[in-house]
Amino acid sequence: MKLFLDTANVEEIKQATDWGVISGVTTNPSLAAKENEDFSKILPAICNLVDGPISAEVISMDYEGMVKEARELAGVHKNVAIKIPVMPEGLKAVKTLSAEGIRVNVTLVFSVNQALLAARAGAAFISPFLGRIDDIGQTGVALVRDIVDMIDLHELDAEVIAASIRHPEHVPGVALAGSHIATVPFKVLEQMFKHPLTDQGIEKFLEDWKKAQASN
Numbered sequence: 001m002k003l004f005l006d007t008a009n010v011e012e013i014k015q016a017t018d019w020g021v022i023s024g025v026t027t028n029p030s031l032a033a034k035e036n037e038d039f040s041k042i043l044p045a046i047c048n049l050v051d052g053p054i055s056a057e058v059i060s061m062d063y064e065g066m067v068k069e070a071r072e073l074a075g076v077h078k079n080v081a082i083k084i085p086v087m088p089e090g091l092k093a094v095k096t097l098s099a100e101g102i103r104v105n106v107t108l109v110f111s112v113n114q115a116l117l118a119a120r121a122g123a124a125f126i127s128p129f130l131g132r133i134d135d136i137g138q139t140g141v142a143l144v145r146d147i148v149d150m151i152d153l154h155e156l157d158a159e160v161i162a163a164s165i166r167h168p169e170h171v172p173g174v175a176l177a178g179s180h181i182a183t184v185p186f187k188v189l190e191q192m193f194k195h196p197l198t199d200q201g202i203e204k205f206l207e208d209w210k211k212a213q214a215s216n
């Protein structure tokens with residue numbers, strides 16, 4: 001399973017890229033709105049940092065608007081993938097854009113039916129939002145597993161991006177559910193490194209080393 005970073009913050013992306021674990025980035029209008037810079041400046045900066053799919057979302061809700069915005073965003077860099085919500089106008093746009101070779105990430109997916117529709121329209125990526133499913137008392141990891149099983153069973157081309165990841169335990173959950181990609185917030189990526197036994201182990205190794213140096 002590949003890891004993408006779920007942020008529009010260039011500093012976070014720089015740091016995660018230096019760690020060598022990031023294969024792509026996802027943004028959305030809410031994440032972009034948190035930054036102090038205009039998204040038209042942020043997107044090329046992200047593309048310069050990460051050599052992998054960078055998702056940027058359209059704001060238009062009609063087919064013509066979506067296609068126009070998508071073509072502009074895709075023109076920024078070859079790695080830009082267009083995020084489009086799963087809705088009739090959106091899937092019509094997915095069909096047009098995928099025929100033009102523009103990769104689309106169908107977003108706000110909360111059911112296997114929506115995922116099937118997205119895959120049939122030609123989505124390159126499908127993003128089920130597991131955290132938001134957990135928020136309404138259902139099991140997000142189970143939804144990701146069902147969507148991956150459906151894609152595999154019917155040999156569809158789309159890759160599943162487990163999105164709306166809220167805590168580090170979501171990550172092994174979706175990895176074992178077979179998700180192709182998980183997009184994680186920076187905080188969760190940091191938490192994934194952490195284990196108290198690693199911290200204790202490092203402390204003990206350094207202590208023993210220092211003791212040996214002092215006695216030699």
Ligand code: E4P
Pocket residue numbers: 006026027028107127129131132163164165183
């Ligand atoms: C990424 O593709 C999604 O837009 C993002 O993960 C949503 O996360 P949230 O549900 O925590 O806002």
